[in-house]
Amino acid sequence: MQDRAGFTEFVRQLPKAELHVHLEGTLEPELMLALARRNGLPLPFPDVAAAREAYDFTSLQSFLDLYYTGAAVLQTEQDFYDLTRAYFARAAQENIRHVEPFFDPQTHMNRGIPFGVIIAGILHALEDAEQDFGITSSLIMCFVRDLSADDASRTLQTAHRYRTRIAGVGLDSAEVGNPPEKFTRVFAQAADLGFHRVAHAGEEGPASYIADALDLLGAERIDHGVRCLDDPSLVARLIRERVPLTVCPLSNVKLRVFAEMAEHPLRRMMDAGLLVTVNSDDPAYFGGYLSDNYIQVADALDLSPLDMVLLARNSFEASFLDERRKDMLRADIDTFLAGA
């Protein structure tokens, strides 16, 4: 790559998938304030600058407190549409071809918003994104792990009638103290109903949560998973079983999982042969979208354009797309490289 601008453009144009992004985490302060005004709600922040200033986190929990406050401006089907639409419009600009976005229905239902309102707005925006931008998606409904397992089960029952429109279930929010085993039953129910299963594990929690997510929840993919490096036998297993990890570098630095990007283990994980992908997690809060994550981690760890291509290929392999569409998207990478 000739220069920095060339590298940036290369990453932005590289066809890729995003497999770990919380729709509520794409709520930019501008839209947050506009929705608060539209819905006649007290503003969580007086202005955009005050919101951004508050985005200085010391831990996952310090972030989650703000994230749930921000999400409370989402009230109507149109609000969920606008949120989802704004993310996909950005995704199109950086040649993201497929997304497996998370949403947290319990957060909204606990505020009295019906499931049908939430899902209608999101699904409408996903349909439009495929029509308008050619971006496909597989929606993943996350259970909030600091709520009870019964609450998760009730949510699954409510979601059941949307089974054909929701590809999978996940597990997010406060990890430490809420181990995978708490959700063994609801994940078994989800499996019986035909949902894919993923889980946040090994972000702040220990490596044993990663093994438990695989063994007790039947997780097909691990979100974050960076703490796997504490356990060499687990790393060997993840490599052997080709378990994908959806790693989020900017998130890890913002939430102080690692003190700075130079300490991020992504390169070590790639060198070890783990099936790692790069993702944005909550881009409105962590200072960058998908390409920013690729570029900033590449800068800090001296990753090459070929490393970027491997990460993009991994993103398609790790997705829930069928093999035909994966082949098409991998061919798109080859076509892009032939012209680059």
Ligand code: ADE
């Ligand atoms: N919800 C939104 N972002 C999250 C993260 N990084 N970890 C756990 N739950 C989340």
Ligand code: ZN
């Ligand atoms: Zn996450």
